[in-house]
Amino acid sequence: LTIARFYVSSEELSGGRVVLAGQDHHHLSRVLRMRRGQEVTVMDGCGLVGRASIHEITPMQSIIVVEELVKMDEEQPRLHLYQAIPGAKKMDTVVRGAVESGICFIIPFSCHRSGSTRELSSGKMERWRKIALETSRLAGRSYLPEVSEPLDWDGALQSLCCLDRILYADERGGERPALTLGDEIPEELGLMVGPEGGFTDVEREDLAARGARAVTLGKNIMRTDTAGLVLTAAVRCHYGLL
Amino acid sequence: LTIARFYVSSEELSGGRVVLAGQDHHHLSRVLRMRRGQEVTVMDGCGLVGRASIHEITPMQSIIVVEELVKMDEEQPRLHLYQAIPGAKKMDTVVRGAVESGICFIIPFSCHRSGSTRELSSGKMERWRKIALETSRLAGRSYLPEVSEPLDWDGALQSLCCLDRILYADERGGERPALTLGDEIPEELGLMVGPEGGFTDVEREDLAARGARAVTLGKNIMRTDTAGLVLTAAVRCHYGLL
Numbered sequence: 001l002t003i004a005r006f007y008v009s010s011e012e013l014s015g016g017r018v019v020l021a022g023q024d025h026h027h028l029s030r031v032l033r034m035r036r037g038q039e040v041t042v043m044d045g046c047g048l049v050g051r052a053s054i055h056e057i058t059p060m061q062s063i064i065v066v067e068e069l070v071k072m073d074e075e076q077p078r079l080h081l082y083q084a085i086p087g088a089k090k091m092d093t094v095v096r097g098a099v100e101s102g103i104c105f106i107i108p109f110s111c112h113r114s115g116s117t118r119e120l121s122s123g124k125m126e127r128w129r130k131i132a133l134e135t136s137r138l139a140g141r142s143y144l145p146e147v148s149e150p151l152d153w154d155g156a157l158q159s160l161c162c163l164d165r166i167l168y169a170d171e172r173g174g175e176r177p178a179l180t181l182g183d184e185i186p187e188e189l190g191l192m193v194g195p196e197g198g199f200t201d202v203e204r205e206d207l208a209a210r211g212a213r214a215v216t217l218g219k220n221i222m223r224t225d226t227a228g229l230v231l232t233a234a235v236r237c238h239y240g241l242l
Numbered sequence: 243l244t245i246a247r248f249y250v251s252s253e254e255l256s257g258g259r260v261v262l263a264g265q266d267h268h269h270l271s272r273v274l275r276m277r278r279g280q281e282v283t284v285m286d287g288c289g290l291v292g293r294a295s296i297h298e299i300t301p302m303q304s305i306i307v308v309e310e311l312v313k314m315d316e317e318q319p320r321l322h323l324y325q326a327i328p329g330a331k332k333m334d335t336v337v338r339g340a341v342e343s344g345i346c347f348i349i350p351f352s353c354h355r356s357g358s359t360r361e362l363s364s365g366k367m368e369r370w371r372k373i374a375l376e377t378s379r380l381a382g383r384s385y386l387p388e389v390s391e392p393l394d395w396d397g398a399l400q401s402l403c404c405l406d407r408i409l410y411a412d413e414r415g416g417e418r419p420a421l422t423l424g425d426e427i428p429e430e431l432g433l434m435v436g437p438e439g440g441f442t443d444v445e446r447e448d449l450a451a452r453g454a455r456a457v458t459l460g461k462n463i464m465r466t467d468t469a470g471l472v473l474t475a476a477v478r479c480h481y482g483l484l
Contacts, residue, residue, distance in 0.1 A: 002413075002463065093335070100464045101472055139462040171244075178479060218484050220381040221244065222342045229468065230343055233475030234484050237420060242460050242476050 003041050004032055005137050006064075007144065010044040018042050018052065018064040025062045028054070040064060045136075045144030047072045072142040077189040079235070080105040080163060081228050082156060084195035085115035090225045095128050097229040099135040099145050102236060103191075106132065107148045109156035111203055114195035117150040125150070157206055160190060166212035167235070168192035169227045170199070174214030177234040185239050193228045245283050246274055247379050248306075249386065252286040260284050260294065260306040267304045270296070282306060287378075287386030289314045314384040319431040321477070322347040322405060323470050324398060326437035327357035332467045337370050339471040341377040341387050344478060345433075348374065349390045351398035353445055356437035359392040367392070399448055402432060408454035409477070410434035411469045412441070416456030419476040427481050435470045 006028070012018045020028060028034050034054060042050045042064055050066040057063075081103040083094050091108065098106050106128075110117045128147045136144050151159060160166055164186035167177060171194075174180075192212065199207070204214070217230050236242040248270070254260045262270060270276050276296060284292045284306055292308040299305075323345040325336050333350065340348050348370075352359045370389045378386050393401060402408055406428035409419060413436075416422075434454065441449070446456070459472050478484040 096465070097468050097471075100462055100468045102460060102462060139464065141462055176482070176484065178482075178484075218344060218478065220342055220344060220383055222381065223338070226339050226342045226471065229339075229471050230475045230484070233472045234479045236460065237476045237479040240418070240420075242418065242420075242472070 003039055004028060004034065005041040005043060005140055007045050007133070007137060008042050010046060010048060013042055013044045013048055013050055013066065013069070016066045017055075018050075018066065020062040020064060021060060025060070028062050029057050041140070042066060043142055045142075047074065047142050049142050075102065075104060075143055077164075077186050077235075077239070078104040079232060080107060080188065080190045081232065082107045082109055082190060082192040083228055084113075084193060084224065085110055085117065085120065085150065086195065086224050087115060090223075091124075091128060092131055093225045094228055095131045095147065096135045097225070098232070099132050099141065100139045101229055101232045102241070103145055103232060104143065105146050105148055107156070107159070108150040109153065110150065111153045111156075111195060112200045113197040117152050120150050153203070153206075157210055160210045160212065163188045163190040166190035166192065166207070166210065167215045167231065168194065168199070168207055168212050169217055169231050170194075170204070170214035171221055172198070172214075173216045175216065177215045177231060178238045180213045180215055181235065181238050189235065191228065191231050191235065193224055193231065196224055245281055246270060246276065247283040247285060247382055249287050249375070249379060250284050252288060252290060255284055255286045255290055255292055255308065255311070258308045259297075260292075260308065262304040262306060263302060267302070270304050271299050283382070284308060285384055287384075289316065289384050291384050317344065317346060317385060319406075319428050319481070320346045321474060322349060322430060322432045323474065324349045324351055324432060324434040325470060326355075326435060326466060327352055327359065327362065327392065328437065328466050329357060332465075333366075333370060334373055335467045336470055337373045337389065338377045339467070340474070341374050341383065342381045343471055343474045344483070345387055345474060346385065347388050347390055349398070349401070350392040351395065352392065353395045353398075353437060354442045355439040359394050362392050395445070395448075399452055402452045402454065405430045405432040408432040408434065408449070408452065409457045409473065410436065410441070410449055410454050411459055411473050412436075412446070412456035413463055414440065414456075416458045419457045419473060420480045422455045422457055423477065423480050431477065433470065433473050433477065435466055435473065438466055
């Protein structure tokens with residue numbers, strides 16, 4: 001029903017002939033059981049998308065011929081989701097939801113009530129990046145979202161200076177997201193979601209000093225892995241992207 | 243930080259004195275380790291909310307005295323989430339997200355590409371209702387959402403006649419939710435999310451014949467457990483509830 005999609009290198013894609021090997025080849029030939037002549041989509045994850053078809057399937061690789069290349073517009077605004085490191089496997093859900101709902105950068109950070117960056121094994125980062133890649137492929141994102149290196153609180157605050165606008169979800173309340181955002185679409189928009197238990201007062205002051213605005217997500221309290229999705233949807237809805 | 247909340251019977255709540263036993267008592271006295279005099283919130287799940295305090299904690303029960311009762315307004319629109327029965331434990335995620343984001347009725351249904359209603363053991367329904375209750379308590383919903391009995395496709399279609407307006411998420415595209423909804427808030431609004439793989443053409447025709455409108459959730463394809471949350475957020479954002 002949906003056309004199978006694969007990420008490939010920009011060079012191969014521009015060259016018009018793409019060779020899938022390893023997992024992608026396995027997925028195409030064994031899982032999807034595709035055949036010569038069938039249509040696929042190949043993307044470089046940087047906006048280049050090719051309508052393509054299967055030229056040949058050998059035991060070890062699938063050869064794809066690109067028929068038409070389109071350069072997709074960059075997403076506007078570029079959404080940066082700052083997610084306080086949650087417990088258990090909640091970050092898996094956060095990454096999946098963020099990628100599906102249009103986030104460009106996922107930045108795990110630590111603060112007083114969150115998990116710590118030091119507890120994050122490199123295995124965990126790798127796992128989140130794998131989830132991001134696979135979700136992105138299924139969701140058909142032409143620009144591949146990035147899971148950034150985790151930041152501690154000071155690092156997170158410093159990184160905010162690169163953003164044009166910053167909203168953070170505050171369970172104590174705040175303005176409605178739509179009222180905080182103007183009509184003009186910013187280039188880089190930061191959305192911050194705190195830990196279970198929320199930001200501390202000191203952290204709220206830190207955020208205010210960086211120009212971040214507190215927003216409410218309604219009267220019901222949301223878990224940290226729901227809040228990011230709902231805030232993202234509200235922002236995209238406001239800008240007419242949803 | 244957040245005040246502990248408990249659902250109790252309307253009779254007790256109106257009477258001004260509430261006895262918690264069993265799990266609620268255990269949660270209050272052992273998990274939260276609350277003490278005499280501390281504040282709690284007691285709700286009947288039908289809009290009545292009491293600000294209350296702990297009068298006494300005995301080994302077997304906690305006695306709560308209600309200090310102030312407020313009747314909350316009914317939620318408008320009342321949101322009915324029709325969710326095609328998904329595989330694995332995805333419905334757990336759907337129920338949690340739906341309850342947190344303001345859905346009043348969760349209606350699992352079957353269609354051509356979904357799981358079947360016959361496969362649903364009564365244990366599963368019980369599990370979803372337990373999740374709904376617990377999530378609702380944590381989220382602070384003053385009106386307790388309901389997980390309805392699962393419906394087959396014909397039953398689902400028939401039940402739509404009770405709704406004022408129906409949107410369904412269509413991965414093939416449709417109007418933006420905001421454009422489909424008017425300014426006037428309907429009383430009963432149905433939001434339908436199909437299975438992985440989408441509705442069939444026949445099902446689309448069935449829905450159109452019932453006045454359901456196809457809406458898009460943007461260009462990226464979402465998993466069925468993300469789609470409901472995003473659609474709900476878009477609707478709430480449109481009506482200024484988010």
